[in-house]
Amino acid sequence: MKKPIIVAMDGPAGAGKSTVAKTLAKKLGYLHIDTGAMYRSVTLAALRTKADLKNDDQLEHLAKSSKIELKPGEVENKVFLNGEDVSKDIRTPEVTQASAFIANCVPVRKILVARQQQMGREDSASYGGAVLEGRDIGTDVFPDAQYKFFLDASVETRAKRRYNDLVKAGTQTTLEAVLADVQARDDRDYNRAVGGLRKTADSIVMDHSDLTVEQSAEELFQYIQKHPKN
Ligand code: DC
Numbered sequence: 001m002k003k004p005i006i007v008a009m010d011g012p013a014g015a016g017k018s019t020v021a022k023t024l025a026k027k028l029g030y031l032h033i034d035t036g037a038m039y040r041s042v043t044l045a046a047l048r049t050k051a052d053l054k055n056d057d058q059l060e061h062l063a064k065s066s067k068i069e070l071k072p073g074e075v076e077n078k079v080f081l082n083g084e085d086v087s088k089d090i091r092t093p094e095v096t097q098a099s100a101f102i103a104n105c106v107p108v109r110k111i112l113v114a115r116q117q118q119m120g121r122e123d124s125a126s127y128g129g130a131v132l133e134g135r136d137i138g139t140d141v142f143p144d145a146q147y148k149f150f151l152d153a154s155v156e157t158r159a160k161r162r163y164n165d166l167v168k169a170g171t172q173t174t175l176e177a178v179l180a181d182v183q184a185r186d187d188r189d190y191n192r193a194v195g196g197l198r199k200t201a202d203s204i205v206m207d208h209s210d211l212t213v214e215q216s217a218e219e220l221f222q223y224i225q226k227h228p229k230n
Contacts, residue, residue: 005030005129005229006120006144007220008137011151012197013185014158016213020151021133022077023217028131028224031124033070035134035141036099037079038112040090041068043099045081053101060107068115100188103135109195116141136195138203146229149220150203157209158182 007030009021018034025032042059045051045066051058069080079087089095102108116132120142124130132141138148159179166173189197199205204223208216 002128002230004121004124004127005146006124006142007129007131007147007149007224008142008145009131009133009149009151010135010137010139010197010203011149012153012155012158012189014162014182015151015153016161016208016216017133017151019213020208020216020220021131023213024220025131027217027221028129029127030129030131031119031127032072032077033116033119033124033130033132034077034079035112035116035132035137037070037077037090038068038115039099039102039108040095041079041081041086042066042108042112043095043102044086044090046102047094047098053098056105056107059102059105060111063105063108063111070119103188103195104192106194109136109140113141113195135189135192135197138200139198140195143200147224147227148200148203150199150205151216152205152207153209154207155179155182155186 007024007028009017011017021034022032042063045062046053046059049062051062053059067082071078071080076087078085079090113136120130120132134141138145138150156179159175159182162182163173163175163178166178206219208219211219
């Protein structure tokens with residue numbers, strides 16, 4: 001069987017990676033692997049078992065013993081933790097906040113990166129390829145990915161988008177507070193000692209702030225069509 005094509009998609013939080021990656025994977029017929037969901041699942045397991053978020057041994061044990069499954073769905077991908085559908089539970093602000101501890105835990109990263117590599121190499125074989133989204137895909141998970149996209153957007157644009165989403169959902173907040181939160185997340189993502197967010201020499205950097213999800217995915221799809229690789 002032909003080696004699966006790996007599309008790496010990295011970028012800061014709020015740049016629209018998730019929806020673009022999902023749409024692009026659909027266009028290509030590839031498997032979509034949301035690696036953030038895996039870090040979030042371990043975070044949820046840690047919060048539920050009241051693990052010490054600063055204890056690497058406890059977190060490593062949790063990551064090793066947690067069965068995390070990403071199942072492609074018609075409309076939405078589902079995330080299962082030890083057989084339970086946790087797709088919604090992993091998206092709470094509490095999990096988002098605590099996920100920074102899990103992302104900083106080097107033994108957990110090692111376990112999750114190895115699983116992501118296996119999913120990209122083996123689980124995607126019947127699809128012909130995979131779109132993996134995260135922070136360290138092009139650097140650590142698949143440094144030899146055939147395509148490395150870095151989806152960027154200014155911190156102001158991302159904060160404004162997030163603020164509008166929150167207001168629409170009825171949350172009381174201010175643009176300043178959201179901006180500070182996005183900046184803090186960037187800080188953690190860019191400055192993490194291991195698995196930090198970085199562009200590589202071969203990253204294709206795109207800022208799609210002015211495009212819709214569909215337009216953005218179409219642009220990446222066209223890029224791949226114009227640059228075939230085997
Ligand atoms: O993309 P997201 O917000 O769902 O990511 C959740 C957390 O996991 C966030 O703290 C960043 C971290 N993460 C990571 O360290 N490496 C990845 N490949 C993906 C996410």
